[in-house]
Amino acid sequence: MKPKLLFLWENIGPMHQDRLSALIEHDYQVVGVEVTSQSNTYSWVSDETNGYVKKTLFLNQSTHNLSQVKIMLKLMLTCIPLKEHHFFFCHYEQPYVFFTAILLKLLGRKVFVMNNAKFDDSSRNILLELVKVVLYSPYNGALVGSERASAYLSLLGMKNRPKVLGYNTLSIERIRTNSGTVPAPKGLPFDKRHFSIISRLVPKKNLFMAIDAYTLYASKVQNPRPLHIYGDGPLESKLQEYIVKKKQLNNVILHGFIQSDDISKALGQTLALLLPSSEEQFGNVVIEAQAMGVPVLATYLCGAADELIRDGINGFTFTPDNPEGLAFFMHEVCQRKDMWNSLSKGTELTVYLGDTKRFVSGISRLID
Structure with a gap:
């Protein structure tokens, strides 16, 4: 039996459905977790699940109106019982993601980050970059969108952890x-x-x-x-x-x-x-x-x-x-x-x- 997987995004849209559906087609058991049922960024409509289990932490609410502690507790309660799962998290910069990843790491779970940020996206501040080194520390590896994203994670302390291309994909x-x-x-x-x-x-x-x-x-x-x-x-x-x-x-x-x-x-x-x-x-x-x-x-x-x-x-x-x-x-x-x-x-x-x-x-x- 193939491993069980859990994926976390702020909101699951069509692009995420494509990726989770592809895993289902390859016989993975998949849980897709979204923090809210509506995106703060996109006006997309996303209802179908195509075989994966979808969990919404907060219905009809914006993350702007939710406290980090409230989201973190609900996310932890969702993840902790899933002892056989590998965890893939987006939004590494959010405290609720970081502390949940820390807890899962301490519990012996495998936790991976999904990221496509590159060094050349904006001007960089050395102190903020050092904070990012800490924020990336819980992860066993990364699924990235580009070679530049992989190189950036190496700069942020993940040089000796696996970084694999394939995050940004669609059907x-x-x-x-x-x-x-x-x-x-x-x-x-x-x-x-x-x-x-x-x-x-x-x-x-x-x-x-x-x-x-x-x-x-x-x-x-x-x-x-x-x-x-x-x-x-x-x-x-x-x-x-x-x-x-x-x-x-x-x-x-x-x-x-x-x-x-x-x-x-x-x-x-x-x-x-x-x-x-x-x-x-x-x-x-x-x-x-x-x-x-x-x-x-x-x-x-x-x-x-x-x-x-x-x-x-x-x-x-x-x-x-x-x-x-x-x-x-x-x-x-x-x-x-x-x-x-x-x-x-x-x-x-x-x-x-x-x-x-x-x-x-x-x-x-x-x-x-």
């Missing part, structure tokens, strides 16, 4: 099924596709730069392809004002938040995905784009660029302060059908790296 089969079409370069014809951004509307997504780049691109072609932006967030009204200021109201469309099924459909109509982030731990939308054969234009700061994006093969990378560079790549994929076809076919070289089979493999390597 390629689900994405393709929900799209209602086939991956590019088949499906919607080249000349009918548009540019897409799928992102939260927050500062680190660097969306004003993307609009600058789009404006430069649009000035160089007779009939610019529209840019569709899917997502919600605090910058929505300011972005709308900026779109008007740049005279792109008819070309740049804000759609608001869409669910994962609709993301798949949108990518089925997309020429290229833009990911202009100035900070991006990974970028799961890169996996969704490649599942649909869509080339990706992303900044090198995205963790997904480590393995999934290969310049000139399935996309291009650029610096986050370079709208001219992004505009150039947009122009090239828009005007050169042969290049777009080649980039689209190139996604098949890396798409398997983002599939949930890799998540299962990573878990297996850590617990064996």
Whole structure:
């Protein structure tokens, strides 16, 4: 019988369901624990369990309104009776996670951290980094999203503990099924596709730069392809004002938040995905784009660029302060059908790296 596993996230969304469902398909016994039934970050809908046991610590509440002690006690009471389980925790920085991990370690349980943070995500403070060394101390190993994430954990005291790639994965089969079409370069014809951004509307997504780049691109072609932006967030009204200021109201469309099924459909109509982030731990939308054969234009700061994006093969990378560079790549994929076809076919070289089979493999390597 395969080992029993418990996974903890603040909220279990579609991406987490993909990963847990993949483990179920490989005959693992899985418990998925979410702190609350609603996410503080995403507006996603997540109800199905697909065979795993789902435990919600607090229904219809936000973690902002719950004390750390209250969450910690309930989490401990959930985990302690599961004597045969391996534990995989996200949110290492939260006190309720740290102290629960400490307790489980003292009880002789195997506890692993799931993380995709990289050193280059932000400026670093030596004192805070030393605190992180302590916060990571209870864990037997880590499931990470990228090579840079693995290197960062080595810097934080986990050099001699196993760190395995495969955390950031999605079900390629689900994405393709929900799209209602086939991956590019088949499906919607080249000349009918548009540019897409799928992102939260927050500062680190660097969306004003993307609009600058789009404006430069649009000035160089007779009939610019529209840019569709899917997502919600605090910058929505300011972005709308900026779109008007740049005279792109008819070309740049804000759609608001869409669910994962609709993301798949949108990518089925997309020429290229833009990911202009100035900070991006990974970028799961890169996996969704490649599942649909869509080339990706992303900044090198995205963790997904480590393995999934290969310049000139399935996309291009650029610096986050370079709208001219992004505009150039947009122009090239828009005007050169042969290049777009080649980039689209190139996604098949890396798409398997983002599939949930890799998540299962990573878990297996850590617990064996």
